[in-house]
Amino acid sequence: MTILLYELCGADEEILFSPHCWKTRMSLAHKGLEFQSVPTSFTEIPGIEAGKAKSVPLLKDGDTIVGDSFEIAKYLDKTYPDTPSLLGGKEAIALTNFVINWSQSQLHPLIGGLCMKDIHDILADVDQTYFRKDREAKIKMTLENLHDGREVKIDMLLKALLPLKLLLKNQSYIGGDTPKFADYVVFGALQWLRITCTIPVLPQEGEVAEWFDRLLDMYEGMGRAAKAGV
Amino acid sequence: MTILLYELCGADEEILFSPHCWKTRMSLAHKGLEFQSVPTSFTEIPGIEAGKAKSVPLLKDGDTIVGDSFEIAKYLDKTYPDTPSLLGGKEAIALTNFVINWSQSQLHPLIGGLCMKDIHDILADVDQTYFRKDREAKIKMTLENLHDGREVKIDMLLKALLPLKLLLKNQSYIGGDTPKFADYVVFGALQWLRITCTIPVLPQEGEVAEWFDRLLDMYEGMGRAAKAGV
Numbered sequence: 001m002t003i004l005l006y007e008l009c010g011a012d013e014e015i016l017f018s019p020h021c022w023k024t025r026m027s028l029a030h031k032g033l034e035f036q037s038v039p040t041s042f043t044e045i046p047g048i049e050a051g052k053a054k055s056v057p058l059l060k061d062g063d064t065i066v067g068d069s070f071e072i073a074k075y076l077d078k079t080y081p082d083t084p085s086l087l088g089g090k091e092a093i094a095l096t097n098f099v100i101n102w103s104q105s106q107l108h109p110l111i112g113g114l115c116m117k118d119i120h121d122i123l124a125d126v127d128q129t130y131f132r133k134d135r136e137a138k139i140k141m142t143l144e145n146l147h148d149g150r151e152v153k154i155d156m157l158l159k160a161l162l163p164l165k166l167l168l169k170n171q172s173y174i175g176g177d178t179p180k181f182a183d184y185v186v187f188g189a190l191q192w193l194r195i196t197c198t199i200p201v202l203p204q205e206g207e208v209a210e211w212f213d214r215l216l217d218m219y220e221g222m223g224r225a226a227k228a229g230v
Numbered sequence: 231m232t233i234l235l236y237e238l239c240g241a242d243e244e245i246l247f248s249p250h251c252w253k254t255r256m257s258l259a260h261k262g263l264e265f266q267s268v269p270t271s272f273t274e275i276p277g278i279e280a281g282k283a284k285s286v287p288l289l290k291d292g293d294t295i296v297g298d299s300f301e302i303a304k305y306l307d308k309t310y311p312d313t314p315s316l317l318g319g320k321e322a323i324a325l326t327n328f329v330i331n332w333s334q335s336q337l338h339p340l341i342g343g344l345c346m347k348d349i350h351d352i353l354a355d356v357d358q359t360y361f362r363k364d365r366e367a368k369i370k371m372t373l374e375n376l377h378d379g380r381e382v383k384i385d386m387l388l389k390a391l392l393p394l395k396l397l398l399k400n401q402s403y404i405g406g407d408t409p410k411f412a413d414y415v416v417f418g419a420l421q422w423l424r425i426t427c428t429i430p431v432l433p434q435e436g437e438v439a440e441w442f443d444r445l446l447d448m449y450e451g452m453g454r455a456a457k458a459g460v
Contacts, residue, residue: 088321094406095325102393176324
């Protein structure tokens, strides 16, 4: 039975922009597992798989349904032990959780500040209404206000990426010689930005740019071929 | 033959304050290895082991001399495979390097800004002269100026610790159920602050405080018993 991956899309179903869904896309490619993408808009999420999901990615593999990209990675490693490992042993799983929390707390707020209104603009009307209401309640300002002077956040993001930049001076990937799920965690964040942001933000040269380029080219250039909203 | 650990001290040889030396102290305790401490002041470093070291910690184990706390951890895991692992497998080693670079780039500059003049004040005269000249050239200001309004850095440090705080909501240690070298990396940074800083800085409650307390109590309370300069 084909694995189904429910993943977030814009008004154009080919625009798949969620950082978390990209973590899972890359995970499935890493393991060489075929999957069928089910593009899902924000307002369609409550209706998928009989309301089992509050968020995407959601993976359906036979009768098994798994949400959350980290849980999905653990599930894939356990279920397909003969494919390349995403996480490694238990110490590596624990340490991967640090990278996840770092990315979520240090990169995501800055990236959100750089592209949230741009994301809004690529959604279908009904999703725009949901997204604006939900996100404006969380950030306590309008999406437009969030983007006021957003350029200062570019430099803040580059500074926040410093631990990755320094690491890449000594090794090719966060996972070592080859990428692991921890790499896809950070890749997902930057791919989110690459696909949605209407101003140039990503570093064009240096260790982080080269690492990102290598990941964009992997798996037959899946990341690079992704349709962008801009 | 007893393992020797050269580690940084103040004018009072019992004040051992270096974050990197604490990483190694905790590593040796983790592995249950006896060692003899050789308190070493800044200006004594060039003279130890026939000038082989530019920095401490420096470990001498029989005829083997190893510097750098991460290299020492790798050496100990390799040389004493029957003792508890500090790092785990190769994926975990690669991921530990991320935590090291995060701590070094995100925590150390803030901690240095909070305690550098305090460190100066616990050194012997000859070391004070060296330390002031070396550090003021690096920071391009006086040690006194660095501490002007240093209180703002307390809040910045708490914010920088957010990835750790979030991680600790899901697991007991960065290494998982038990501490690993990655925990000692961050422990070393906070212990550096605890031993030297003349103003209260460390969080008194919450996940990070509780994690730090557990580590201070480990190995017969070695960390908690350490003599402080303040």
